[in-house]
Amino acid sequence: MNLSLKIWRQKNANSEGKFQQYDVQGISEDMSFLEMFDVLNERLINEGDTPVAFDHDCREGICGMCSMYINGQPHGPGKNVTTCQLHMRSFKDGDTITVEPWRAKAFPIVKDLAVNRSAFDRIISAGGYVSVNTGNAQDANSLPIAKDNADDAFMAAACIGCGACVAACVNSSAMLFTSAKISQLALLPQGQAERAMRAEKMVAQMDTEGFGACSVTGACEAECPKGISLENIARMNREYYGAVLSSK
């Protein structure tokens, strides 16, 4: 199929960006969206042009690196899918596809479609862990965990940190991301010791990074490639209010 692409080009964080139009021909519907970009880039290189920079790595939907805002949706159309797993059969011959980077104050642009998501790492550093040094652990089966809790913790932990939640949110809120980690650890006995402190610190870091507040539009949940639930945000709210009320 033949497509018309409108792609955001921006040389670096400090320069102005603009849309550039490219037409691509002979795209197979079995290609992934990124493979379509490979075709475009190969052509740009051969024409002596600069290829489009974009983040990607595993190309199997788990590393969370790919991050394109396609036709008004993070990771494009389709449920539970990352950009790398989006296939061209989701588009029609002759379509115009607009591709933008994640846009948020907390995610400054690196180049073209690549953004800096280190804010997420700092949120984890603020408390998204259990303080257990290597070698301190007791036997893995010494604490039984109800299957429901283990399953819920897993579903929250399935977050790939891609930032689609922030990209989708009208407020650029990172609450789905933050709450997923808070939830995972709040649901497990291992997370109890630091539970209150974790909620307070991670929320504070999230605010410091410049993410917005939540207006419960549910866009994050709908666009999350891993289907992380809004229930996690409610749980984070409970954890946080409980923490500030009970901490000394």
Add this chain to the structure above:
Amino acid sequence: MSWVTKTLSSSLGRKLIMAVTGISLILFLLVHCGINSMIFFNDGGETFNAAAEFMSGNWLIRTAEVGLMAGFIIHIADGLMLWKSNAEKRPVKYAIVKGEANSSWASRSMGILGSLLLIFLVIHLRHFWITSRFTDEITGGHTTLFAEMIETFANPIAVIIYVIGCISLAYHLSHGFQSSFQTMGWNHPKYTPFVKSVGLSFSILIPLIFAAMPISMYFGWIA
């Protein structure tokens, strides 16, 4: 900063303020709607006027009214501030946003809906509250609230403004009701569907009843 101000100025705290004040305004709406519905007895406003009389004469209600005013002001001020600060979190906007693919229109438009309601509120207060609380008392009560309503809603423009206000309210509530539960942390697979359906019914029913008032008065069904 004390822990209280720190908490309330955090993103979660500010949402909590929105939710708590929102819920109290919802409760107020319920009372407001209940009392106003007495006009539907169609008894020349007798019952309604009596209830209004009771409300304005009861010191407990008058005290609560101060709380209500505070609730309104905080909800509005916090809402506007959140709206502004959230908007600043995305300095460069997207060229294309396909919001309908992932969220309801109301949920994305709470700021606009809230602002419409604010305009409506000012008009509404000017029409009735100021009249009943200040003018009437100062002047010694020449007229009743019911008569005031009949007079106001004889004007088709007022009716249209009120209907638009009610529609904004419906959308605002359709998202705000269940959203406030979520913000307060009350999300549970068992109960949330129930909360959502109650919220939806509430957000349709209450504005519908409110809208019926100016309409029925305009057409003279209530006199």
Add this chain to the structure above:
Amino acid sequence: MVVIFIDLEITTYNSLIYLINTKFMSTMLDAKIPSGPINEKWTDFKSHVPLVNPANKRNIEVIVVGTGLAGASAAASLAELGYKVKAFCFQDSPRRAHSIAAQGGINAAKNYQNDGDSVFRLFYDTIKGGDYRAREGNVHRLAEVSGSIIDQCVAQGVPFAREYGGLLSNRSFGGTQVQRTFYAAGQTGQQLLLGAYSALQRQIGLGNVTMMTRHEMMDVVMIDGKARGIIARDLISGKLERHFGHAVLLCTGGYGNVFYLSTNAMGSNVSATWKAHRKGAFFANPCYTQIHPTCIPVSGDHQSKLTLMSESLRNDGRIWVPKKQNDTRLSIDIPEEERDYYLERRYPAFGNLVPRDIASRAAKERCDAGYGVGTSKMAVYLDFAEAILRYGKGEANKQGIHEATSEQLQEMGKGVIKEKYGNLFDMYKQITGEDPYQLPMRIYPAVHYTMGGLWVDYNLMTTVPGLYALGEANFSDHGANRLGASALMQGLADGYFVLPYTIGAYLASDIRTKAIPTDSPEFVQAEIEVQERINKMMSIKGTKSVDYFHKKLGKIMWDKCGMARNEKGLNEAILEIRGLIKEFWSDVRIPGDTDEFNPELEKAGRVADFLELGELMCVDALNRNESCGGHFREEYQTEDGEALRDDENFAYVAAWEYKAPSEFELHKEDLVFENVKIAQRSYK
């Protein structure tokens, strides 16, 4: 012209033969395995290894390159001990390392299932699975610490799958007859990596680790014969940076991307280990490549990578092809009696759960013989119909439904399958557009893992003092074939429980070394060399993109050094690669500048290293005149097509020393088996 060309080829070929003949003159390597009985070696080692006291640890800097399972766990553990750690990754966050994509699980000799597992059995299975080409001492240690890994991960909040009683669940993997694999749906690698990542982020937050994301290691800096730091490139600004470390840890994963198409991430590369190799670290067993039997088949020339379907699927899926050649019927139209469940037929004892190398070769054999399915005929079926029915019946019994309709059974059975493998089934559907709940999956082998890597001793130190290799980057534990769910185990064992001890042996003698200023001549020189190489590459301004060369190399490697190899093909491959190297250095086109974010430049550097590695892989494969595990030489097979080892002549680790471009010298480490009886591997 033609004559000259042939002449050239003969000369190169002769020099190659000469090169291989030199192996007999080479020295033997000492792996420094502690003496004593196998089950006491590690305990004994730990009790006697020199220690570094806390005050000294604060002054010792360690560089960790790569933040996958091995790197993140090592960086976090070393920081917890008090060392000053600097960690590097080329991705935008340490959480993105490709360990995250591991699906099936992690092995541990916990024996929670009471099915007869033990440390010895895990050790034995690993040695046997590796086709008797791994080092006993290391593998036993791996089995010993395996249990602690699970403990550590659970303590970190890794949400492993659990039974209703709240205890950990296990499943089976290839090459074993016990259930010792712990898992988290089909995302075990992700959960384990996020556990290690959280430990790392905690240390970053505490200021004990300096994390450099979007940085690529460009070279090792050698001072007085020891590794003392690295030159790194900031991938955003393009600036070269010098970083000092008392020791340097390479945790940079495997080199499967030499084949262009593999299940590795797009950025996975050999560059760090290759740079180390060029600086004196021996490269061991480079030809041992694991071809994973269950991947989604290639769909066209545009393909940029291959996607794995976890080995755990072989717990429930049955592999088959039609009994008739070139059968064009739909899978569901082929009646049961016309299906050939060839793994079950050939290997009744292990059936569909034979080790990966065997399953892959069997698939290739069927496809080559004309029994393949799908449009390309290069695929076999992985069928869940029977498992769906079986689980459906189980569910019906649980729910007390005695006369369930077949639709009900299907429905319930699919529910169970969804819970176990849901994400894999979704992924398959996303990629192929076919629904695997309705039709069997089509699968074909693909490059997945590389058992070879930098040669390391028992302490995980390479032949360069102070330079360590952990995880897939080293060669040590998997012999010629890795068993499923053992990569995660090895990466975390190295990082959490092995290196933090063994590094003491080196650093204890290094406490007097002050931090070396990075303006010392060695650092300056190393940076200049890196800069010159980059400039040279950029100045070529040729006509062909980096991917052109990568794809070409990949094709050579897959055709001639892939699932089956032979002498003729390997010789051809070596010459073709040498030609390709020349072409690369005269005709590659890299757009953009050096002082900006330039993914093409990054790729070019990596492909340049892959080209050199590719040659060494072929040289190694040519040298190993036997078949073992992932290395299958067509000349060496049994009558029924199984790999034929030559224990008399090849029971050694081939460790190659870099001498000059295209010139490698072989060193050997003899493999001694004192605790496992070396035998022809049989899964029949």
